[in-house]
Amino acid sequence: MLETLVDDVYSVLDDGIESLNEEALDLFLADMKEVLKKQLLQENREREPNAIRLSNMGKPCTRSLWYKHRGVEGEQLKPWTRLKFLYGDIIEQLLIYLIRESGHDVTDEQKVVELSDVKGSIDCKVDGIVCDIKSASTYSFKKFKDGTLHRDDPFGYVRQLSAYARAERQTNPCFIALDKQHGHIAVLPIEVEENVDRNVEYVKQEILQPVAPDRPFADIPDGKSGNMKLDTVCSYCEFKKLCWPNLRTFIYSKGPEFLVHVEVEPKVPEARDDKTG
Ligand code: SF4
Numbered sequence: 001m002l003e004t005l006v007d008d009v010y011s012v013l014d015d016g017i018e019s020l021n022e023e024a025l026d027l028f029l030a031d032m033k034e035v036l037k038k039q040l041l042q043e044n045r046e047r048e049p050n051a052i053r054l055s056n057m058g059k060p061c062t063r064s065l066w067y068k069h070r071g072v073e074g075e076q077l078k079p080w081t082r083l084k085f086l087y088g089d090i091i092e093q094l095l096i097y098l099i100r101e102s103g104h105d106v107t108d109e110q111k112v113v114e115l116s117d118v119k120g121s122i123d124c125k126v127d128g129i130v131c132d133i134k135s136a137s138t139y140s141f142k143k144f145k146d147g148t149l150h151r152d153d154p155f156g157y158v159r160q161l162s163a164y165a166r167a168e169r170q171t172n173p174c175f176i177a178l179d180k181q182h183g184h185i186a187v188l189p190i191e192v193e194e195n196v197d198r199n200v201e202y203v204k205q206e207i208l209q210p211v212a213p214d215r216p217f218a219d220i221p222d223g224k225s226g227n228m229k230l231d232t233v234c235s236y237c238e239f240k241k242l243c244w245p246n247l248r249t250f251i252y253s254k255g256p257e258f259l260v261h262v263e264v265e266p267k268v269p270e271a272r273d274d275k276t277g
Contacts (some may be wrong), residue, residue, distance in 0.1 A: 058158065075241065137218070
């Protein structure tokens with residue numbers, strides 16, 4: 001039962017185990033190999049036009065999907081961003097291993113599912129329930145723990161998991177999240193969103209239309225300075241320089257800030273050579 005999952009995994013860590021579950025270990029090592037291949041092999045990085053996938057169904061911007069579908073070149077990922085993705089994937093596999101060690105049944109890892117002729121791969125099922133495994137910052141983890149994700153879901157995780165669950169004819173899939181800073185775990189069951197099928201049709205239509213969809217996000221005020229900055233979704237997007245041609249990047253201690261309009265010059269360095277961010 002998923003209700004006991006968090007305590008069960010903590011018990012493995014608290015009490016220790018008499019011997020390693022060899023089958024779980026073999027699966028973990030095989031999964032790790034796939035993670036390394038996915039993130040490091042050059043052949044997996046070639047920029048090909050992206051197929052329409054269920055993983056895109058939660059994406060908040062169909063314009064970025066339109067660019068991707070046509071193989072438009074966005075920003076290259078920085079090495080530290082690639083490293084972040086790599087250890088995020090490793091953490092997720094570690095969590096799946098621990099779930100297995102704790103006695104829960106993990107099946108259907110990366111099973112290909114289909115909804116309205118669009119394919120996708122689920123992370124896995126735990127005890128028969130479609131689950132999305134997330135490694136999260138402490139800030140994001142709070143939304144899984146408190147159950148507030150559906151109110152603040154800038155990257156569309158709920159819609160994406162809804163599509164996977166619908167494809168498997170389930171109504172109550174779960175997120176299993178791990179706070180990568182503090183090691184806490186949370187299970188968040190959700191109800192499948194209404195209109196999942198209609199949304200898939202909408203996204204397909206947007207991606208296949210001949211002109212790029214409009215930008216769905218506006219720039220937002222940066223405090224009271226009069227400066228205008230990108231909102232969160234655009235600031236993470238690889239196409240931000242295409243969408244916002246006069247963008248300037250300033251390096252604050254908390255991270256880069258992307259300004260669309262500068263009224264008052266920030267008193268922090270401006271990124272000129274793309275070496276930071
Ligand atoms: S920069 Fe913003 S509007 Fe442009 S494609 Fe990316 S998310 Fe969409």
